[in-house]
Amino acid sequence: MRFGEHIRQLREKxxxxxxxxxxxxxxxxxxxxxxxxxxxxxxxxxxxxxAKLLNTSVTELQTLYMADQIIELIDDEENPQDILNAAEKEINQIKKQDS
Structure with missing residues (x-):
């Protein structure tokens, strides 16, 4: 679900x-x-x-907000799933180094 759509659903609810x-x-x-x-x-x-006005968590909204940013960035690429997989792999490596 996109950020804006979620905001609308919460507002209407x-x-x-x-x-x-x-x-x-x-x-x-x-x-x-x-x-x-x-x-x-x-x-x-x-x-x-x-989040406060719609009685939801900041984390939930931030997650959807950032997902929208990523979608916008890679949507027109030929291989968006490969890009996401490479990014996830790099994030996991960074987390291991930080541990």
């Missing part, structure tokens, strides 16, 4: 209007709508505030 959430975040309604449709990226600084 709480029966919050788009304009109310946007106002609480101090952004305009059009921008919030674009974030929910994955047409614009939310500022990373909004994640803790979104």
């Amino acid at each position: 709480k029966n919050l209007l788009l304009r109310h959430l946007a106002s609480d975040l101090d952004i305009d309604t059009a921008m919030m709508s674009k974030i929910e449709r994955s047409e614009r990226k939310a500022k990373r600084e909004l994640i803790p505030q979104l």
Whole structure:
């Protein structure tokens, strides 16, 4: 699930209007709508505030937010799965070194 779609589902579950959430975040309604449709990226600084307003964890939102960033970065590549596998392998090596 994409970050924006998840935000919309959480907002609707709480029966919050788009304009109310946007106002609480101090952004305009059009921008919030674009974030929910994955047409614009939310500022990373909004994640803790979104988590609080939508009664969810910061970690959950950060995970989806970062996943969207990775998807955007590699989506047009010929071998996105190979890229992800190579990155995962490197992350695991780094973790071993840090242990």
